[in-house]
Amino acid sequence: MTLALxxxxxxxxxxxxxxxxxxxxxxxxxxxxxxxxGAATDLTVLERGLTEVIDGCRAHPRWNExxxxxxxxxxxxxxxxxxxxxxxxPAAHGFAIVxxxxxxxxxxxxxxxxxxxxxxxxxxWRGAARGVRNAIVFxxxxxxxxxxxSDGRLVAGGSGNAGHLGQILVADxxxxxxxxTLEQRASGPHTVAWARAQGWAGTTGEELAVSYRAGxxxxxxxxxxxxxxxxxxxxxxxxxxxxxxxxxGGGFSxxxxxxxxxxxxxxxxxxxxxxxxxxxVVRAGLGGDAPLIGAGALVHRADLL
Numbered sequence: 001m002t003l004a005l006x007x008x009x010x011x012x013x014x015x016x017x018x019x020x021x022x023x024x025x026x027x028x029x030x031x032x033x034x035x036x037x038g039a040a041t042d043l044t045v046l047e048r049g050l051t052e053v054i055d056g057c058r059a060h061p062r063w064n065e066x067x068x069x070x071x072x073x074x075x076x077x078x079x080x081x082x083x084x085x086x087x088x089x090p091a092a093h094g095f096a097i098v099x100x101x102x103x104x105x106x107x108x109x110x111x112x113x114x115x116x117x118x119x120x121x122x123x124x125w126r127g128a129a130r131g132v133r134n135a136i137v138f139x140x141x142x143x144x145x146x147x148x149x150s151d152g153r154l155v156a157g158g159s160g161n162a163g164h165l166g167q168i169l170v171a172d173x174x175x176x177x178x179x180x181t182l183e184q185r186a187s188g189p190h191t192v193a194w195a196r197a198q199g200w201a202g203t204t205g206e207e208l209a210v211s212y213r214a215g216x217x218x219x220x221x222x223x224x225x226x227x228x229x230x231x232x233x234x235x236x237x238x239x240x241x242x243x244x245x246x247x248x249g250g251g252f253s254x255x256x257x258x259x260x261x262x263x264x265x266x267x268x269x270x271x272x273x274x275x276x277x278x279x280x281v282v283r284a285g286l287g288g289d290a291p292l293i294g295a296g297a298l299v300h301r302a303d304l305l
Contacts (some may be wrong), residue, residue: 003103004299005057005069008018008291009033009050010099010115011142016053018060019296025289030057043091047100054104068109069101070298072118072291076141079112079160087143111298113156113305116163118294119284119302120147120251121154125297127285128247136243137284138165139250140230140259144183150241154304168233185229188252195222209255225255231266238267238276249284272302290297 081096120137138146144166166183211219271277
């Protein structure tokens, strides 16, 4: 069986693993290193971490079965140039990650896509969007990002950045005067900051979840505000793309058991066209494995690209 080298590069860590043609992560092949604050200002930190992760994967006894590599990276990216420019890693802007992975791995075939695109690919292949021809898959965490499946194929866009749900502008979604991005209204850190500004005493998303379960008014309002922004953004996406399903993952999405239901109600209430209001919102099925499975799918499921 052929294997893929899967690489996931984000703002806080680099992770790699070997993934087989069934979408399984090979036991003992997974390696991870934090990028930390140093990577934001020093490219060598990122380069060193990437090499360490790949070296760890190459030490696996099944490395000789690896035929190609797939990379999911925080964006923006440029799939033509093979470069990345992560928003929260300024030192990596313009970093030629495809060439770096070729050098470190010895593999000629290397495919780059946005991390959200890889998560969507994973959920379409093995997860909650399996068998669905029109879906958006996204995460609500430190940031908000995602990927789109349209008519059974992944949508990359001209430069590879399709699916940046978090950068959709939402205006006056809850009576506030200023337009802002969905991410600024819905992400974990922004939601916690908003709650604190309203007098809530906690400091983390986990604490906000406890307060929400206890029925504290500010916590309930903060979660509702986050879900409302996501719902408004999804309504626009569903109207534009005629989507059937939205799959939500990411750590902050677990702030409330009914978070997907709250989002779905907003879509239903906000949609102008009936087809958009029928969008179903469900939780992701693959959890933290999705980025690596999706990066592996860039090799194994090229038919979806």
